[in-house]
Amino acid sequence: MKKKPVIEFIDYSFQYFTQAEPTLHDINLKIYPGEKILIVGPSGSGKSTLGHCINGLIPFAYKGEIKGTLKIKDLIAEEQNIFKLSKIVGTVLQDSDGQFVGLTVGEDIAFALENDNVPTEKIHEIVQKVSVMVGMDNLLNSSPYELSGGQKQRTSLAGVMVDEVDVLLFDEPLANLDPATGKTAIEIIEDIHKKTNKTIIIIEHRLEDVLHRSVDRIIVMNDGRIIADMSPDELVSSSLLFEIGIREPLYITALKYAGVNVHRDMFPSHLDTLKMDTVTEPLQSWYRSIERPEKEETKPAILTVENLNFSYDGKRMILNNVSFNVKEGEMISIVGKNGAGKSTLAKVLCGFEKQDSGSIYYYSEDIEDRSIKERAEIIGFVMQNPNQMISKAMIYDEVALGLRLRNVPEEEIKPRVEKVLEICGLSPFIDWPISALSYGQKKRVTIASILVLEPKIIILDEPTAGQDYYHYTEIMKFLENINKMGVTIIMITHDMHLMLEYTPRAIVLADGKVLADTSASVVLTDPELIEEANLKETSLYFLAEKANIDDRTSFVQSFIDYERELRENNET
Amino acid sequence: MKLKLFTYNVIDTPIHRLSGLTKLICFLLLTFAVMYSYDIRFILAVMVFSFIILRVSKIKFSQIKIMIIYVAIFLVTNFILTFLFSPEYGVEIYGTRHDILKVFGRYNLTLEQLLYQTTKVFKYGSVIPFGIIFLLTTDPSEFAASLNGVGVPYKVAYAVSLTLRYFPDIQRDYQNISQAQQARGLEMSKKAKFMNRFKNALLIIVPLIFSTLERIEYISNAMDLRGFGKLKSRTWYSKKSMSRGDYIAISVSLFVFAVSVLISVFINKSRFFNPFV
Numbered sequence: 001m002k003k004k005p006v007i008e009f010i011d012y013s014f015q016y017f018t019q020a021e022p023t024l025h026d027i028n029l030k031i032y033p034g035e036k037i038l039i040v041g042p043s044g045s046g047k048s049t050l051g052h053c054i055n056g057l058i059p060f061a062y063k064g065e066i067k068g069t070l071k072i073k074d075l076i077a078e079e080q081n082i083f084k085l086s087k088i089v090g091t092v093l094q095d096s097d098g099q100f101v102g103l104t105v106g107e108d109i110a111f112a113l114e115n116d117n118v119p120t121e122k123i124h125e126i127v128q129k130v131s132v133m134v135g136m137d138n139l140l141n142s143s144p145y146e147l148s149g150g151q152k153q154r155t156s157l158a159g160v161m162v163d164e165v166d167v168l169l170f171d172e173p174l175a176n177l178d179p180a181t182g183k184t185a186i187e188i189i190e191d192i193h194k195k196t197n198k199t200i201i202i203i204e205h206r207l208e209d210v211l212h213r214s215v216d217r218i219i220v221m222n223d224g225r226i227i228a229d230m231s232p233d234e235l236v237s238s239s240l241l242f243e244i245g246i247r248e249p250l251y252i253t254a255l256k257y258a259g260v261n262v263h264r265d266m267f268p269s270h271l272d273t274l275k276m277d278t279v280t281e282p283l284q285s286w287y288r289s290i291e292r293p294e295k296e297e298t299k300p301a302i303l304t305v306e307n308l309n310f311s312y313d314g315k316r317m318i319l320n321n322v323s324f325n326v327k328e329g330e331m332i333s334i335v336g337k338n339g340a341g342k343s344t345l346a347k348v349l350c351g352f353e354k355q356d357s358g359s360i361y362y363y364s365e366d367i368e369d370r371s372i373k374e375r376a377e378i379i380g381f382v383m384q385n386p387n388q389m390i391s392k393a394m395i396y397d398e399v400a401l402g403l404r405l406r407n408v409p410e411e412e413i414k415p416r417v418e419k420v421l422e423i424c425g426l427s428p429f430i431d432w433p434i435s436a437l438s439y440g441q442k443k444r445v446t447i448a449s450i451l452v453l454e455p456k457i458i459i460l461d462e463p464t465a466g467q468d469y470y471h472y473t474e475i476m477k478f479l480e481n482i483n484k485m486g487v488t489i490i491m492i493t494h495d496m497h498l499m500l501e502y503t504p505r506a507i508v509l510a511d512g513k514v515l516a517d518t519s520a521s522v523v524l525t526d527p528e529l530i531e532e533a534n535l536k537e538t539s540l541y542f543l544a545e546k547a548n549i550d551d552r553t554s555f556v557q558s559f560i561d562y563e564r565e566l567r568e569n570n571e572t
Numbered sequence: 573m574k575l576k577l578f579t580y581n582v583i584d585t586p587i588h589r590l591s592g593l594t595k596l597i598c599f600l601l602l603t604f605a606v607m608y609s610y611d612i613r614f615i616l617a618v619m620v621f622s623f624i625i626l627r628v629s630k631i632k633f634s635q636i637k638i639m640i641i642y643v644a645i646f647l648v649t650n651f652i653l654t655f656l657f658s659p660e661y662g663v664e665i666y667g668t669r670h671d672i673l674k675v676f677g678r679y680n681l682t683l684e685q686l687l688y689q690t691t692k693v694f695k696y697g698s699v700i701p702f703g704i705i706f707l708l709t710t711d712p713s714e715f716a717a718s719l720n721g722v723g724v725p726y727k728v729a730y731a732v733s734l735t736l737r738y739f740p741d742i743q744r745d746y747q748n749i750s751q752a753q754q755a756r757g758l759e760m761s762k763k764a765k766f767m768n769r770f771k772n773a774l775l776i777i778v779p780l781i782f783s784t785l786e787r788i789e790y791i792s793n794a795m796d797l798r799g800f801g802k803l804k805s806r807t808w809y810s811k812k813s814m815s816r817g818d819y820i821a822i823s824v825s826l827f828v829f830a831v832s833v834l835i836s837v838f839i840n841k842s843r844f845f846n847p848f849v
Binding site: 055056057060061082083086087091093095097098099100101102103104106107110111112113114115116117118119120123124127141144145159160163347350351352372373375376380381383385387388389390391392401402405406449450453 | 582711712713733734736737740741745748749751752753754755756757758759774775776778779780782783786787790791792793794795796797798799800801802803805806807808809810811813
């Protein structure tokens with residue numbers, strides 16, 4: 001390379017003062033101007049810490065011990081300050097809502113300029129120019145509550161671009177976005193890269209989604225070390241992803257099931273470039289060989305919703321004539337874009353809000369007159385953020401809370417809590433404080449605290465949000481087990497993998513109406529539904545198309561069946 | 573869900589066009605003018621003026637209904653309590669005594685007391701519309717800019733704006749947490765005993781505090797990364813420059829203020845208008 005790197009780590013290690021072990025070990029990494037880099041790694045691999053080093057949050061906001069050198073544009077990073085670094089590296093954080101500091105779009109974009117004492121007229125000029133680049137110029141006076149997730153993210157991007165930074169750092173840009181918005185986000189990043197030729201660094205574990213557009217290199221991190229630095233084609237054909245627990249693109253998984261030897265010369269990092277000559281044949285015969293399981297006999301409906309209507313203000317209908325039923329022991333997902341009415345539906349089912357008209361039946365009993373507390377004994381609700389549910393310091397007390405509030409005698413509480421903790425794999429932690437648990441374990445505690453009330457149905461809001469593949473699998477397997485024990489599970493989700501892999505049936509909501517109530521494989525292969533629900537086609541759909549398989553829905557369904565079979569065989 | 577603390581509504585009126593700083597200065601001048609004077613003639617004039625301005629700024633009654641009800645309750649309570657605690661204060665001030673009717677014991681209603689208390693009610697009645705106008709026609713971030721403009725440190729001024737930005741989020745968190753905890757069996761109704769209600773409130777407040785702290789760490793990182801607090805001063809996107817309207821508004825307010833002081837000094841020779849001598 002002739003060019004000088006814009007970012008250079010030399011034998012760099014970092015240890016937070018609050019941690020016993022270093023989080024980063026011996027990092028050596030050069031990033032050159034104009035490159036587009038993806039950094040992947042499971043949770044706790046140090047990839048976010050690496051990002052914090054680049055944007056200066058380390059060591060200026062998070063203190064710790066640094067060994068080795070980090071140079072940013074030839075300056076030693078530790079000798080600068082966070083403000084100087086922010087002029088070189090612009091950071092877009094993962095929660096586009098949390099980082100929205102202004103009361104309007106215009107104000108938020110202007111934030112960095114205001115802090116630089118740029119005169120007001122000049123600020124307006126720059127904000128106008130940058131907002132055109134990200135397509136937000138018509139919404140400058142909108143408040144964050146009027147914006148979609150994608151629009152918020154465009155705003156965040158504009159907010160760092162006003163600074164003429166050299167490097168744009170995206171910290172998990174896809175974490176809170178629905179699939180369609182995530183796709184657009186990747187396209188916007190690509191667009192900005194092409195227009196400005198800035199150095200782009202994306203930290204993300206959702207590999208397939210980022211690879212919607214090409215990147216130059218992928219850095220793989222695990223246990224605080226860089227374990228690979230290779231081209232996308234090379235990475236997806238290696239076994240590395242599997243080893244560290246990152247999900248490989250779904251079509252690659254299908255190729256492997258079909259016995260195709262994926263090799264870098266096939267350009268496998270994007271479906272568009274994938275060479276099909278050695279693929280089509282084995283894929284077709286694999287598809288033909290999959291046996292479709294017999295339809296199971298149908299169980300009675302445990303929950304029936306009839307013509308449900310709901311509105312907060314009496315004008316805009318949030319739920320509009322919603323009807324569906326859930327069979328005993330089912331595991332279903334409710335999907336749809338933000339604002340489609342998913343969360344409101346859950347609130348009405350749990351009795352947090354009261355419907356304007358329509359009925360909800362548990363078996364044949366109308367549950368309208370049951371209070372929130374009484375309904376919770378039928379339908380439990382688990383919030384997305386476990387920190388919003390946990391109110392006790394100790395695990396035992398947290399799980400026992402619902403029983404104590406119901407005045408269940410203490411001698412009865414103990415065996416029930418112990419049993420639930422056993423089911424949730426938390427028995428070893430029974431005397432632990434909750435603060436010592438990981439995010440995934442906290443999530444389990446919240447599920448346990450609902451399970452202890454022995455509800456027949458559990459509704460979970462985004463159970464896997466922000467989780468890497470390993471933790472995602474862990475949570476989903478756990479839920480699957482609870483489901484097998486007879487608890488009916490309803491999940492509100494954006495995650496298409498979750499839909500495909502774990503819920504045979506999906507209910508699609510749009511503008512408060514039920515748009516579809518069918519199998520996940522049908523939803524994810526129907527372009528119209530996908531468009532309306534802000535989902536995106538699964539890559540399996542395009543793979544089938546490329547391999548000349550006519551019935552793509554059936555191909556996707558076969559893949560699901562094959563995988564489920566595999567999973568069940570693994571367990572026994 | 574749209575929740576707004578006070579609904580600053582974006583419409584174009586001469587009042588909305590004034591800068592936040594102007595409105596703050598005018599509000600302070602007019603309030604002081606009214607608070608200083610106890611001349612009911614002057615106060616009634618200002619009250620008429622405040623209602624005209626309320627009209628001009630196109631504030632609908634429905635927007636301020638609840639506020640008006642609270643104010644009315646406050647005024648009535650205040651009126652009764654004033655009489656109960658110092659029924660002779662009017663006599664003391666005006667130095668004369670015109671009994672109208674005997675209530676009971678030492679409580680005699682005098683004309684002086686009636687004038688004093690009526691004047692007081694009208695004082696509130698003319699200041700409160702100005703407060704409402706100020707709140708409802710001022711863009712909160714512009715207000716922050718204005719505060720900074722009159723010398724309030726920008727970090728403090730920005731805190732105002734930031735509170736308004738995140739208040740609805742925290743309100744929504746509160747509601748969600750409360751509902752989820754009720755589902756676990758938390759009794760929120762008045763049926764529960766006071767001590768239990770206090771304990772139950774903790775079950776909502778603890779998770780709220782933790783999730784809010786999480787949020788605060790996140791926001792302060794986001795602000796650091798975009799250079800907040802780097803320099804001793806900052807500029808404001810939503811700052812309005814002073815226009816002719818601003819100078820007119822300030823002049824009018826100054827005039828009202830001056831009239832208030834002049835009436836007291838030259839005509840009434842005290843803060844009180846005394847028709848009894």
